[in-house]
Amino acid sequence: MPDYKAPLRDMQFVINEVLESEKLHQTLSGYEEATEELMDAIVEEGAKFAENVLSPLNQSGDEEGCHWDDGVVTTPAGFPDAYQQYVENGWPALSASVESGGQGMPNLLSIVLSELTGTANWSWAMYPGLSLGAIETVQTHGDAEQKGKYLTHLVSGQWTGTMCLTESHCGSDLGLLRTKAEPQADGTYAISGTKIFISAGEHDMAENIVHIVLARLPDAPAGTKGISLFIVPKFKVNDDGSLGERNAVNCASIEKKMGIKASATCVLNFDGATGYLIGEPNRGLNCMFTFMNTARIGTAVQGLAHGQLSFQGALSYARERLAMRSLTGPKNEDGPADPIIVHPDVRRMLLTQKAFVEGSRALIYFLAQQGDIVDRGDEEAAKKADDLMGMLTPIGKAFVTETGFEVANHGVQIYGGHGFIREWGMEQIVRDARIAMLYEGTTGIQALDLLGRKVLGSGGQLLLEFTGLIDELCGGDVPPECVSLTETLQQYKGEWLDLSAKIGEAAMQNPDEAGGAAVDYLMYSGYITLAYFWARMAIVAQLKISGAGSDDDTQFYEAKLMTARFYYDRLLPRTAGHRETMLSGASNLMDMPEAMFDL
Secondary structure, X not given: OOOOOOOHHHHHHHHHHHOXXXXXXXXXXXXXXXXXXHHHHHHHHHHHHHHHHHHHHXXXXXXXXOEEEOOEEEOOOOHHHHHHHHHHOOHHHOOOOHHHOOOOOOHHHHHHHHHHHHHHOHHHHHHHHHHHHHHHHHHHHOOHHHHHHHHHHHHHOOEEEEEEOOXXXXXXXXXXXXXXXXXXXXXXXXXXXXEEEEEOOOOOOOOEEEEEEEEEOOOOOOHHHHXXXXXXXXXXXXXXXXXXXXXXXEEEEEOOOOOOOOOOEEEEEEEEEEEXXXXXXXXXXXXXXXXXXXXXXXXHHHHHHHHHHHHHHHHHHHHHOEOOXXXXXXXXXXXXXXXXXXXXXXXXXXXHHHHHHHHHHHHHHHHHHHHHHHHHOOHHHHHHHHHHHHHHHHHHHHHHHHHHHHHHHHHHHHHHHHHHOHHHOHHHHHHHHHHHHOOOOOHHHHHHHHHHXXXXXXXXXXXXXHHHHHHHHHOOOOOXXXXXXXXXXXXXXXXHHHHHHHHHHHHHHOOHHHHHHHHHHHHHHHHHHHHHHHHHXXXXXXXXXXXXXXXXXHHHHHHHHHXXXXXXXXXXXXXXXXXXXXXXXXXXXXXXXXXXXXX
16 A cells, blocks of 8 residues: 655645635634645644555555444444544544534645544545534534534534435335334424435444434325435433433444445444434425535545555556667666656656546635635625535546545556555545545436536526636736646637526426436536636646745646646546537437347
């Protein structure tokens, strides 16, 4: 397994130079203390924890996995101790509100911390990671009593949280769920049903687990309009905040999985467990979207994290592994062969990894920044930021995880046969990365959300919000060296708008046209979205070069420009295939009778 080294220079480049976070924080009430100096210090401390505590447990955790014994789940050796260090260092409280015991730092820092811990050890990071959504859900939709009972303990990390949506028969179609909530005389509800695929649903790392559960009231209407949301703690909580008796929720088993083996993925049985309604009856799915959007951005981080770790391992190996000679003559004249980094095809894979990873980081940090504006900005700024998040979250979740999986596979390929062997750890990255395209809504679900709800559903308005940023960038102070990038980006923007209109017109005649185009539309949109961020980073890098204070700074910025050129020349043209596929229509998908599939 590659030794993780946090890419601090690139993280700080995006936070401080591209997104100018300190400047933004001075305009957001409550975030004024989040200066560049303070943020850098927090990120650097998070990097030490990730590198020194979590990274050494990544491969051993995969080898050992979790253990289930009569409903009790034990995590791999070292995991509980690492979690206690995490709690003692105050990391769970980083971005939580001061009123609930948090430190009140911007959500951006929480996302950066998620990248650090997730890249070092994604399985471990899932245990505290799910708590973030539970905190936000209780904070946003809970009443005063619920906040008093649960928030402080969740924020401190003393307790962890989950979200319990999925059932064996209903996957992403939550309208089919069967879990029942029976009203009780004392105002509580008896929750009965079985939930599957519950990450961190049972473990030995915290003293209590707060489950956020979707269930149906007896008189609920059918479908998604009849779903309510409940808090169901593993241990009931007394009025004074102390733990009471064990609730009737039990772990029936843990899944045997392809990857993330050190993360307990649980089947949970709720046998008349005591639950507490959160939010309004039959409005649970609306409340849960608070949790789900947080989780989707968190899943985008997974694509970034596995891409980063694979790139680090592949780059180190490519510099050391000797094989054949360069096509233009020996580069390692004193050795028997050249390092494989001199070969064009290895460079192609490494640059693909670098371009996707660094572009994805800029996108994800931008999304986190928009979340901070939603929370603390004025009404107009918050509305614009919320629209941008609505448009870009499905792209972030799906495109970044799809490309992150591609990057992980390139890592194995660069290692050659050694990449297929467990001891090197590269195959674990591929196995761990694969789930990211599935949970929190598959790529297909995200694509339908993007095209159907966000673009066509808004009459194109949400798309125009983002393309407006492209116009603003391209019409601003663009150095001559970057004009070719912005001119190309403008051309793609125009094509994106035209293509969206064509698909919308076709879908009005036949809704299957939208379904047939959706995934290609999302990938097409993702490539253009990253092109925007690469143009933005290139402009900043070019403007910085003249004022760079050292050779290292100049090299860093020049590398940004070269990677941007690679992205535009080698990766952005992939949009052509997606465009042609979309325009081919849905008939080539839908005309074949079902009976002919197996002929």
